């Protein structure tokens with residue numbers, strides 16, 4: 001199993017390019033199932049989850065080709081309408097094939113995602129939405145089996161704001177008969193990016209980015225080319241790493257308007273931030289100020305940045321409260337941070353973080369994607385050597401993280 005070894009204590013300095021967004025790329029790859037023409041996606045990140053999704057689509061009969069950061073997906077002949085357990089268990093986003101398959105082929109079998117490290121994460125909202133659109137759903141042998149002659153437009157009110165449910169149903173509605181209204185829809189920028197891609201394919205979608213999305217179904221969609229938006233979580237992770245180490249960095253190929261709540265908190269922590277249309281500059285001197293954080297759906301503070309801000313608060317000047325409202329059990333990094341000397345009390349979904357003046361390197365274990373990023377940040381700050389085990393989680397969502405951090409001056413390398 002691969003590990004990362006970090007010699008901490010070096011402030012990050014320099015420039016780094018931000019990759020395309022994983023959470024925009026994954027649903028768009030599934031959108032290729034909606035047409036028999038080619039969908040051409042550019043700014044694709046080179047990530048494990050993207051490779052898993054490609055494999056899943058190829059197993060279904062989709063032809064995929066990659067050149068540089070471009071991926072062409074051609075779903076002219078799809079002969080297997082199934083997402084098997086071994087794919088869904090490693091990547092929950094595989095459930096995003098459900099909507100497109102039922103909408104275009106009238107049938108899909110998708111494994112139920114199992115228990116997941118960051119909470120139970122059910123798929124009931126995806127299922128209820130498709131049922132409202134007329135699909136018949138059977139749960140059999142651990143699979144969701146959905147059938148529909150042609151989906152019909154419906155008014156769907158989400159009782160919880162859910163990103164992938166909004167995306168799944170938006171894709172399904174694009175080929176349904178009539179109008180679908182999604183109320184209390186997720187407003188994440190990745191939902192908007194997917195809507196732009198679908199519109200380029202001929203879909204009729206209004207209101208993406210607001211609480212209400214209206215989709216007027218069409219009979220067929222066509223091929224298109226779309227450039228994937230920058231990864232706001234990768235952007236935020238590098239910014240926090242620079243702030244925590246007292247560094248000064250420039251992020252290229254990203255934009256500030258997808259990161260408002262994160263930039264606000266970094267400013268509160270004492271960082272100086274400047275941005276223009278495609279870059280963000282961060283300068284930090286001295287010890288960070290402690291900042292309270294409460295996760296909530298976009299545009300509020302993202303749950304995918306909670307662990308990284310925990311790492312920042314761990315070495316900040318006083319105490320801060322971190323409240324996780326989206327996922328249960330998303331504090332698994334706390335125990336590992338304590339191994340580095342952090343002082344954190346946890347009560348339910350709230351962590352009280354008491355800043356300490358330094359951390360000490362140790363061996364720690366990555367438990368999920370964003371928890372791993374938090375440990376990398378803590379390792380960059382800690383005195384001496386930190387070894388992070390089980391870094392396959394990181395490779396799911398961060399493109400060449402140790403190479404990018406090395407470019408910024410960090411002493412970090414991978415061992416087998």
Ligand code: UD1
Nearest residue numbers: 023093121122123124125126160161162163164304326327
């Ligand atoms: C997406 C992101 C993930 C991010 C999360 C929240 C992708 C591929 N993943 O995950 O990185 O952390 O949004 O911003 O885009 N829920 C239900 N029933 C459902 C679906 C969700 O109860 O059918 C609950 C979840 O358990 C959670 C909440 O809804 O408590 C929000 O989850 P959701 O937005 O669906 O997360 P994902 O789309 O899986």
